Amino acid sequence: MSQSTLTRELALRIGLAARALPDTPPKLFISVLRACTGPVLNDKSLAELGETQFRQALNNFGIAADADSICESLNILQNAEAKRPEADSPLLPETASSIRIAIGSDDPQTVSGHFGSCRQFLVYQIAADDARLIDVRSIDSEAQRQHDDKNVYRAELIADCRVLYIASIGGPAAAKIIKYGIHPVKADQGEAITQIIKQLQIVLAHAPPPWLAKSMGIQPVQRICFEQES
Structure with missing residues (x-):
């Protein structure tokens, strides 16, 4: 050709x-x-x-x-900007019964890529009965290059999220995102994002584990009540 x-x-x-x-x-x-x-x-x-x-x-x-x-x-x-998924509207409000998560992804449907090289983070607000894609945060290669630490640049990009789903992440990078209050969760390469959301909603509908309840900002007394009610 x-x-x-x-x-x-x-x-x-x-x-x-x-x-x-x-x-x-x-x-x-x-x-x-x-x-x-x-x-x-x-x-x-x-x-x-x-x-x-x-x-x-x-x-x-x-x-x-x-x-x-x-x-x-x-x-x-690949004209990545043209493939960029659009966020849903209106936003799902942040409450004690919802959580904001980031998913490292090179496409809108599945988890793909390493934390240090994935091209974007899909940001969702998740509740037991609702889920919204509220933002798509693409990696700015020039801004990342100018930053002192690539992993810190990426952590700052999702600093408002409490959980990160990622196919692969090294120990030093994981330690840095934990410092931002983000809990890393390893997902399978190619795992469907809809499946991750569905599993998380099931957990939210029942008693979330302590680390997740803490990430959601549920205080200890609230966590006890939440578990008793469920």
Whole structure:
């Protein structure tokens, strides 16, 4: 497939994605993409390109880049902003019977990615009988690069959340988000977000465990009453 068959918009994205990587001419970058997608290079084939496959192809062509640059390049390729899910409205009010959670995700349907490399956090307000997506917080690669600590930058992004569901997180990063009062919960890679919400709602409808009750701001006396009523 020749570059001339690309749409103008896609050709522009490919050029910008190549610029996000160090010392990567567009012609070489297209060779990398062809190695990933095969003969068909279009929006659909790029949307299906995973970060691991992309990283491996770059290595095979001798392109050395850090994780942030690779993530930024893939975001540009896949037009991540266009795929950004919209938050629900109106907001579900914060009460003692609801909790705000963040889910690390590279797509709107499943848990995916490592805490240090996922492209966005989906923020939900969850109650036993309601759940709202209230915000989508995308990683600003430039802001993250300028921050003294990448993990602290990400923790600050979700500092108003009490629980983080993530497929993978290292010990030092987990310790940092705990300092912000966020409880990390490991989810399976590819687990459906709807399933996570459903399971959490079942817990909220009954007696939440002490760590969750504490995260919700339920005082000890309230927790006892809550458990007796349930």
